[in-house]
Amino acid sequence: MADDDLGALIARVSLKDRQSFNLLYQKASPKLFAICLRILGDRGEAEDALQDIFVRIWQRAGTFASDGRSPSGWLATVARNHAIDRLRQKKPAARDIDAVHDLADGKESPEERAHLVGEGRRIDTCMERLKPEWASAVKEAYVSGLSYNELAERYGVPLNTMRTWLRRSLLKLKECLEA
Template sequence: MPDTTLDELLARVALGDRAAFRKLYGQSSAQLFGCCLRILKERRDAEDALQEIYIRIWHRAGSFRAEAGTALGWMLAIARNHAIDRLRQRRPGLLPEGMEAAEILADEAPNPEESVLASSEGRRIAACLQELDANRAEAVRRAYVEGESYLELAERFAVPLNTMRSWLRRSLIVLRECLSR
């Protein structure tokens, strides 16, 4: 399967192809892990979430539609939504059971998100975000990377809730057009 695209790999995964699934994991796990880590902030929780996300991808691969967006975008949406769900299930202010203070110290190596941003796709997304108004770009980052809710964003930017929804919807349209060029 040399030079197989993520779209093709997802189609093969939908048919139960384990080799395609391994290759899909190899080509996309860094990006999905970066997304999880950015939202969950805890490496172990992000690793656990990543396993659950790939189980979902395995079971739902047949529902991917290339005309609706990119394979990576589809998988990142699953990752983002799952990570946000896990974040909401946490009780605020408590460390996971058995976690020692030393385990939560930051690793000095570049994190997966930093590695992803260094990639070509990361640069394309960053360039497209620069085409947006600064507030709208920040709202998109906070919504789709940090996992903030529409209500939290509306309060942060001091705009009505429906205005925030419009900002995000229009911003995503601009980003989709920019990325498809």
């Protein structure tokens, strides 16, 4: 459709002529929809945006004056600006730095790290007080995840003996760590 015809339709739409608006929609909507789809990247969003754009055109047709501006350019600008506005609305707003000062960075603090290192040393010291095979069995059970059966086979002892080793080892560790 020629720009002159679009200009005349926009002028009649500014007078709230519904038939002209319907014709303008039929003629301009494919191009405006393509603009919305390209910017928004989602068909449903583009369809919603197109409806909003034509509401704006209905409301603002009187602001278009054929003083040398291209009617198709004006329509495309309305569509483009609205699609960009919708895109901006979807982006999360930047947070105020004062509002996020308490967010954790996910890393342990130096105090926490020092505490963990100290606890690790205490556990190592207590583990050294156990019989070597008991300490080894505790590590394999609670660090490596071996079952009682696997440990009993590995150390060549009956299953109940292995359970006793682990139980006594844990009691001695608890006693040592509480001291």
